[in-house]
Amino acid sequence: MSGRTLAGFFRLDEWPGRVILALFTLSNTVNTLATLNAVRSPVAAVAALILATAGAVLLLLPTRSSRYPRAAAYAVVLIVVGLSLASWNLPASGWPGWASWNWFASTLLLIVLVLRGRVLAAWIGFALHVLLVFGWVAQAGRPLIQGVEFVVHHAVLLVVFTVFSSVLRRTMRSIAQVEQAHLELVSSRAWADAAAGAREERVARVTLAAGDLLEILSADTxxxxxxxxxxxxxxxxxxxxxxxxxxxxxxxxxxxxxxxxxxxxxxxxxxxxxxxxxxxxxxxxxxxxxxxxxxxxxxxxxxxxxxxxxxxxxxxxxxxxxxxxxxxxxxxxxxxxxxxx
Known part of the structure; x- marks a missing residue:
């Protein structure tokens, strides 16, 4: 992909993207294994881990177009919905702690989706995530204020990255316009130099062809x-x-x-x-x-x-x-x- 996109700027489909995928998967795996005794179903926790990894792989795959495909974007949204449904695997009481790694994984997937240029899809995914988390909070009989606490930090992260991506895109467009203007200026100068060189060559050849005759004509003989x-x-x-x-x-x-x-x-x-x-x-x-x-x-x-x-x-x-x-x-x-x- 082009370096003029945010995905290209951060090299998400090159080796830096693969490093991010590896760290993301490693972190989720450690959290999953460390909290198997805290969740209701270890099988559901492992399934959530597989789902999160699949979402990261899907986001970091190279695409032919500079814009991330809409179908792939909404596939990531569905994966986020699946990770949010894993909230029902958390303990019904107490602070979920590291067992709620699926919430942060969902937010990271949506942040990358923003960087891929699918901001609307990312916020649709986050809205569904919030609804499901609040649904779990209500079903578990927890106070609604806990639902706010569970999502507010992730919302702030997504807002920051949305604003950051918007500013960076405008900056990159401005840089691209300056580069294009510079290229056009260089091209016009090159054409002007080439035209001047051609004129000088023609003048030299005309002088060679008629120089002696011009001297004879100017002698008035x-x-x-x-x-x-x-x-x-x-x-x-x-x-x-x-x-x-x-x-x-x-x-x-x-x-x-x-x-x-x-x-x-x-x-x-x-x-x-x-x-x-x-x-x-x-x-x-x-x-x-x-x-x-x-x-x-x-x-x-x-x-x-x-x-x-x-x-x-x-x-x-x-x-x-x-x-x-x-x-x-x-x-x-x-x-x-x-x-x-």
């Missing part, structure tokens, strides 16, 4: 035909960097430049969103793009990374005057589909 061709190639490279995204590796940009020198119209399009493919997929896309660029001699070559969720990572289409060729780059197994028109 006449442009030659070669300069004009270089400007067109630089403009195309910048467009590849901006629109090509993860497709625009150095090798792909170099192959695209060479293809354009052969009069091939090249388009790099990254429609895959902000997610980045893993290294193997990215490498296969780059290899397929470079191979297609090196083969192309004319026409229009469009290399497009597809949105997530498609069976293909990318498509490569070469359209010429005589035919159209398509190459799909699947996420796992390369497969070529060629259609001639």
């Amino acid at each position: 006449p442009l030659t035909d070669q300069h004009q061709r270089e400007c067109l190639l630089a403009e195309a490279t910048i467009r590849d960097v901006l629109r090509g995204g993860v497709l625009a590796s150095d090798d792909v940009l170099a192959a695209a430049r060479d293809a354009r020198l052969r009069h091939v119209t090249v388009q790099l399009l990254d429609d895959g969103g902000p997610s980045r493919p893993d290294g193997g997929d990215l490498e296969r896309m780059h290899e397929a793009a470079c191979a297609a660029l090196e083969r192309a001699d004319d026409g229009t070559l469009t290399i497009r990374r597809l949105p997530p969720g498609r069976p293909q990572l990318a498509t490569i289409r070469l359209a010429t005057a005589g035919r159209a060729e398509r190459l799909d780059v699947p996420a796992r197994t390369p497969q070529r589909d060629v259609a001639a028109t």
Whole structure:
């Protein structure tokens, strides 16, 4: 279970819970054995011991949900009712002493039920416990004030733990909200840093592609035909960097430049969103793009990374005057589909 619940906070379904179960069972066993001569039926006392142990085991079992199951909670309430019925096994007169261990065991079970988040069930169980204890007091002919004495200390314990659990739950919710806000802040900063890094990388690649030409343009000297061709190639490279995204590796940009020198119209399009493919997929896309660029001699070559969720990572289409060729780059197994028109 999650550490954000009280059961997870106190590690009730881990080794601390098992230690509590062992101590609870040991204490009840000692009290039972020590008072067998004081109760009306030793068999009933042993049965109450088994019932209390079963309740503790049920409460400390791990659950799939962060909330303790309602059916299990009311099963614990029934166990508390059974332990309260053991009051009729106590002496009809005198102070019951350690023989009344079943009352404290019932309260401990209900306290754990509160920590498990089933406060209403716990108080229903305690109300039934009080009714049964007062019923035994009345049947045994004891003064009703003794019934108050028998339950008041346990009621105070349950109130304290109910208030404590409520305050602690609110505190844990506040801590969780602060942690979530911190995580969101860290995530937003990470995204901002990643975006800034991507912008710096693009600026550096644009500068590399057009730096010399910018110096020539700023020198106010006449442009030659070669300069004009270089400007067109630089403009195309910048467009590849901006629109090509993860497709625009150095090798792909170099192959695209060479293809354009052969009069091939090249388009790099990254429609895959902000997610980045893993290294193997990215490498296969780059290899397929470079191979297609090196083969192309004319026409229009469009290399497009597809949105997530498609069976293909990318498509490569070469359209010429005589035919159209398509190459799909699947996420796992390369497969070529060629259609001639």
